[in-house]
Amino acid sequence: MRASRLLSLLMLLQTRGRMTAQELAAELEVSVRTVYRDVESLHSAGIPLYGDAGPSGGYRLLDGYHTRLTGLTSQEAESMFLTGMPGPAAELGLGSAVAAARLKLTAALPPALRERAGRIQERFHLDAPNWYHGADETPHLTTVADAVWNERRLEIRYRRWKAPKEVVRTLEPYGLVLKAGHWYLVARSGENVRTYRISQILKLRALPETFTRPAGFDLAAHWKNSLEEFEARLRRGEAVIRLSPRGMERLPDMDRPALLRAAEATAEPPGRDGWTQITVPIETFEHALSEFLRFGADVEVVSPVGLRDLVAETARALVRLHDGPAGEEEIRPRRGERRRLRTGGAPAGNARNHENRP
Known part of the structure; x- marks a missing residue:
């Protein structure tokens, strides 16, 4: 533990330059007295470390002194290979620089740590974009x-x-x-x-x-603050809705954090029919309509009345649109799908595979 702290102290001075004992103590989460002892130990080991008194004083390394990358623990070495983001780095024009930095870091590690760190790249991969949404085109x-x-x-x-x-x-x-x-x-x-x-x-x-x-x-x-302010500005009203048991089960997979938080905070005990009433923040009636239609027949809007009327009007329009032949020719379900469609089940080709899709 102390050896790791001494190396951290040395790296702080090497990367940041002059630092006071108080600043070092805050970074290392130790007392100022401990910093004094550690500095003395480094000085005794031959590290060109000097201290200056006065308001602008502090500890510093002799100009030009650099230490090689040594003393990494296995966990530290492994974590270094979790921080790389090859895709975003390439978008910034730094793909080759990240690859070169990883190569140099790998070469500097002892064989045992090199092998452990290599496992990280084999077993973990970062894919930042959300499902069903490609990355933006960003020529600038x-x-x-x-x-x-x-x-x-x-x-x-x-x-x-x-x-x-x-x-x-x-x-x-x-x-x-x-x-x-x-x-x-x-x-x-x-x-x-x-x-x-x-x-x-x-x-x-x-x-x-x-x-x-x-x-x-x-x-x-x-x-962080701007995201909180943005969400607060958007959510200008509230709606009371009821979700069926299946709707509550689908809620975590809807990729709507605000709805999930609202359900956790406001959900009432399920009624006799198994449906759960929750109060959710909404932006506009039109935006709320698109959110709630994702649940199909597993959601009922209780209030406000204007939003409930809008959902009912939209549902009636959908019924008129789908009640009867499509255009001039009726579209019939494929063979083997009639029973599933009558009972409300999804065709096998549309079944959700939780191992491969979110």
Whole structure:
């Protein structure tokens, strides 16, 4: 344990430069007294480690000193090979760099750790995009990434969902986020920090002027807060619905986290018919209609009345559309499907395979 901590302390100073004893203690989650003892041990072992007193003081390594990658535990070596994302790295133009870095890391490991780390690549694979949704086309991604890295302003023509449909913005790009196969740019435009989907950038020009990225900006924290605010803005109302036992069973597979959270928080005990009543957040009647139609006849809208009427009207339209021949010729079920269709079962070709599909 102490050997691992000494190596961590050394790596912190090597990567970050001068650090105070208090900063080191906070990073290593030990006391300042422990840091003093560890620094003394490293110094006694011949590490060129120096301490400066005063307000701007701290510990630092002699300029030019670097240690080789040693002291990795088996768990640390294995975890290094879980952090790579070859697909996204390639999209950013860094595919060859990631491959080279992995090769160098593998070569630096002892044979036993090299073998264990190799098993990670054989047994785990990251596939970021969601089911049934391909990754975005992002021809401007590498240019945006270069602007983020070099703190260079961008001028973009952007397509958005509300009027005006196209806008021109001058941005200070702070960071990139990959979520469910989609790339997003977090950037300042005027006084506001906004999120832009890279695939919706129609035209882009890197400007010659640079900007200074705020020192305290935390990309991960900003992204988390913006998602929470976005969801809160969308959910402007509530609906009371009833789900059949099969509807409740399907709920976790619907890929609708808000519905699942609502069911966990508001579900009442099932009634005599086995149906469960829950209260769910909704955006608009039209959006809620598309959400609830996914459940087919396994959902009943209790309120609001306007939404219930809209579902009923849509159901009646579907009945009129499907009650009778399709066009000029009636479409009949294939041989062997009549019994399943009458009893409500799915044809064998459409059966859900939980081993191969979500």
